[in-house]
Amino acid sequence: DAKTTQPNSMESNEEEPVHLPCNHSTISGTDYIHWYRQLPSQGPEYVIHGLTSNVNNRMASLAIAEDRKSSTLILHRATLRDAAVYYCILRASHSGNTPLVFGKGTRLSVIA
Amino acid sequence: DTEVTQTPKHLVMGMTNKKSLKCEQHMGHRAMYWYKQKAKKPPELMFVYSYEKLSINESVPSRFSPECPNSSLLNLHLHALQPEDSALYLCASSHPQSEQPREQYFGPGTRLTVT
Secondary structure (H helix, E strand, C coil), X not given: CCCXXXXXXXXXXXXXXXXXXXXXXXXXXXXXXXEEEECCCCCCEEEEEECCCCEECCCCEEEECCCXXXXXXXXXXXXXXXXXXXXXXXXXXXXXXXXXXXXXXXXXXXXX | CCCEEEECCEEEECCCCEEEEEEEECCCCCEEEEXXXXXXXXXXXXXXXXXXXXXEECCCCCCEEEEEEECCXXXXXXXXXXXXXXXXXXXXXXXXXXXCCCCCEECCCEEEEEC
């Protein structure tokens, strides 16, 4: 899997939007961009994924740059429960069971 | 039901003990995974099972022995572990057959301490 680069940590105020960036300049044309997060003392949980177009779901939005070399996970209104480590992961498209290769991720702190 | 359960939640074992970690899912997923996570580090893949057959072993020492007795269960047998094997052991599952990589569902993990 291609490498991703994320800031080590970010901070947000509660109820404000949060934009978590991810750079993946060596992404291949068939790599999907997946985001997972890991809340304290829990296993990782899937957040969202996309290929080329921006994506929305109940948890977040994913904005993908036109050249696909970067993406941004958007939490529209951060809550204290969103404090977690967020991982941006590239996954090849050829198989449903390609394992996840986690980078260091971004530790998000949310301030009340 | 989108839950992956893992037992036990915590395990303390000596270096001469034999113990097993258990993982269970009832989502009909036919791919199951073991990951290891050391403190303040990201999870690292250990094993992948696809349709109850071992498909990936990330050069894990033989003191870790995985087993997939059926499509819902995944075990990790532990023997003669070292203190540096202390970590959070995470189990995950997903659909294996897909045109695109599917999301993985993780259990809460087993916190293992080797004394």
